[in-house]
Amino acid sequence: MPELPEVETTRRGLEPLILNKIIENIAVRNARLRWPIPDTISAIKNQTITRIDRRGKYLILELNNDLHLIVHLGMSGSIGVLNKSTPLKKHDHFVIYFKDNAVLRFNDPRRFGCILLTDDNPLTHPLLASLGPEPLSHDFNAQWLKQKANSRMVAVKNFIMNAEVVVGVGNIYASEALFKAGIHPKRAASRISLRRYGFLVQAIKDVLHDAIRSGGTTLRDFSQSDGKPGYFQQQLNVYGRVNQACVMCSHPIKKTCIGQRSSYYCPKCQH
DNA sequence: ATCATCCCCTGATGGC
């Protein structure tokens, strides 16, 4: 389940492997992703990849003819850069063949991901246009959260998972960050002080930084056979630890549902 | 404007 750290790991892993390479051919093996891969995708043939960016959980591949590929890994997507002779795997839906025999394969069992093409500024694409600040940027701060929360009664966990509030905070790291900040996941967004939003902002930055750092250790293996950036063996304090002892106070971790998503918290540490 | 609910999909898991 790629969250921002996984996508950033993918971006960093891709850079040395495909930047400045020339696309010789492509293959759409199954166009039916979250949105169909457009027929216009063939316009990337014979172009060079000039830049690899990330915005939230979207990867943006810039080509030298001003086209941009917008890629989302969804829940189960991964990208592998391999040798042409590596056998195709089930769910390898999209393939890019480079002039130097390298092959990029987009694999996504659940097909919640997407591959789109735009000839415009990708940041104005409908999917990207209303995204909130990057969590690791200075634009993401306590004032911003407090102002966005205004009088909203939505649970803070849903609030920080809303991409218009801040991008890249998924279910796992939302639970972890709220634990670190000592905030109950069901607390109404408007009922959190500026001071406590400061703790939450720092917790989100810390959790994501840690995950990216541990992701970095797997970059070396990025082009091996499974093609996955690897999931982080990060120390999870609450996620998936229902009934286990809280690392801070030993009280059993609770599981609850917030907005159809499982959520974990310590009832003693989080208010 | 805000928010809850639904849905896309496959793989892993567990019960019978």
Added chain:
DNA sequence: TGCCATCAGGGGATGA
């Protein structure tokens, strides 16, 4: 061994 139900989750679409 097989079959079925259940769960997981990013995030857009929909309707209240």
